[in-house]
Amino acid sequence: MEETPRIPAKRSFRFGNLEIAPNVFLSPMAGVGDLPFRRVLRALAGGRIGLTVSEFVSVEALRNSRTRELKGMRVGAEERPFCLQLFGGDPAKFAEGVRIASGLGFDALEINAGCPMPKMVRKGGGAQLLRDLPRLARLVAEARRACPLPLSLKVRVGWADGSALDECVRIACGEGLDLLVVHGRTREQGYAGRADWGAIARAKRLAAELRPETPVVGNGDVRTVEDAVARLEESGVDGVSSGRGAIHNPWLLAQIADVWEGKPARSPSLEEQRGLFDLYDRFLEEDGFTETGRLGRLKLVTARFLKALPGGAGARVDLLHAQTPGAYWDLLDSFFEERRKSGTAGFEPGGLEELNG
Ligand SMILES: Cc1cc2nc3c(=O)[nH]c(=O)nc-3n(C[C@H](O)[C@H](O)[C@H](O)COP(=O)(O)O)c2cc1C
Structure with a gap:
């Protein structure tokens, strides 16, 4: 990092009774953001993450105690504050899920109104709620009545265009929610294209008019400390949330926390970069993953992480094709050994322009 980014004026906010500091979340990511992954990020950041959010858990799984799906609800001892995200489309059933989840020790709950997956949308929840705003309003009202914890709503800007967002703000504010999270893409965009931070800024302005006690967190394409600072300052949101970044x-959340404390953002040494893989593998093992299961998860992270490393593109292809854990670790060691020898220890994720997909 060339110079220390400036420090934004707003570095914390309140989400119901929770103090969110720093005002940066780790976005929920089904299939990636499970307990071992979140433990790694907390460890790298020395705990300094404003909030971590679970992968979505369906209210059906909660109501019927479907154990396999409920794995997504596990939370680490050090992982506070922690928000459980719930998925569902039926207001009464959703409220029942909220009542059950409220007694399980989470710090907050979140309603998912953004999941774009066809399989999930067909069940009436996620982004489907953006096509049926009266149903979203009923669901939010019932969830609010059932929830004694801080409650948040996560939306996209709309289904095919941004036309649902104003009404989502009205619903969140009208029902007295404690937080609105806006991912600045439509359902049809999926994860492609750029997030619309103009729309997020408008949502924040409307929420501030209607109910200043409902903070707004913006989400989409926050990949560097500079992105976090710029998005906070330009859009006026109370916080930002980063997923793929x-x-x-x-180390993104650790670096943001450094800067918020007035320190330069620290870049990981070559040893720390290599150590990341061991740490993740250890946490996966502690979580009961088999060796093969661990290899799959390691590859998921490798696919993205190695894009940030000099010479990573070539090694990435080989690592993703590794057939056995042994082959994977050998390739990884040779890659880092090569970098040590050639003196390319750098880590410049900010240089990446196109990270989507
Ligand atoms: C693999 C993956 C899984 C995701 N799972 C969820 C989820 O369970 N719940 C949710 O609200 N959003 C989910 N998202 C969306 C992210 O939380 C976030 O809104 C989106 O990736 C945009 O932020 P980004 O540009 O920082 O990645 C997921 C995204 C990815 C890439």
């Missing part, structure tokens, strides 16, 4: 650069 934190896979590309697992």
Whole structure:
């Protein structure tokens, strides 16, 4: 990092009774952001993450105690504050899920109104709620009545365009929610294209008019400390949330916390970069993953993380094709050995322009 980014004026906010400091979240990521991954990020950041959010858990799984799906609800001892994200489309069933989840020791709950997956949308939840705003309003109202904890709503800007967002703000504020999280893409965009931070800024302005006690967190394409500072300052949101940026650069949240404390953002040494893989593998093992299961997860992180490293592109292809854990670790060691010898220890994730997909 060339120079220390400036420090934004707003570095914390309140989410119900929770103090969110720093005002940066790790976004929920099904299939990636499970307990071992979140433990790695917390460890790298020395705990300094404003909030971590679970992968979505369906209210059906909660109501029917479907154990396999409920794995997504596990939370680490050090992982506070922690928000459980719930998925569902039926207001009464959702409220029942909220009542069950409220008694399980989470710090906050979140309603998922953004998941774009066809399989999930067909069930009436996630982004489907953006096409049926009266149902979203009923669901939010019932969830609010059932929830004694801080409650948040996470939305996209709309289904095919940004036309649902104003109404989502009205619903969140009208029902007295404690937080609105806006991912600045439509459902049709999926994860492609750029997030619309103009729309996020408008949502914040409307929420500030309607109910200043409902903070707004913006999400989409926050990949560097500079992105976090610029998005906070330009849009006026209370906080930002990063998903894929934190896979590309697992130190992102640590670096943001450094800067918020007035220190330069620290870049990981070559040893720390290599150590990341051992740490993740250890946490996966502690979580009961088999060796093969661990290899799959390691590859997911490798696919993104190695894009940030000099010479990473070539090694990435080989690592992703490794058939056995032994082959994977050998390739990884040779890659880092090569970098040590050639003196390319650098880690410049900020240089990446196109990280989507
Ligand atoms: C693999 C993956 C899984 C995701 N799972 C969820 C999820 O369970 N719940 C949710 O609200 N968003 C989910 N998202 C969306 C992210 O939370 C975030 O809104 C989106 O990736 C945009 O932020 P980014 O540009 O920082 O990645 C997921 C995204 C990815 C890439």
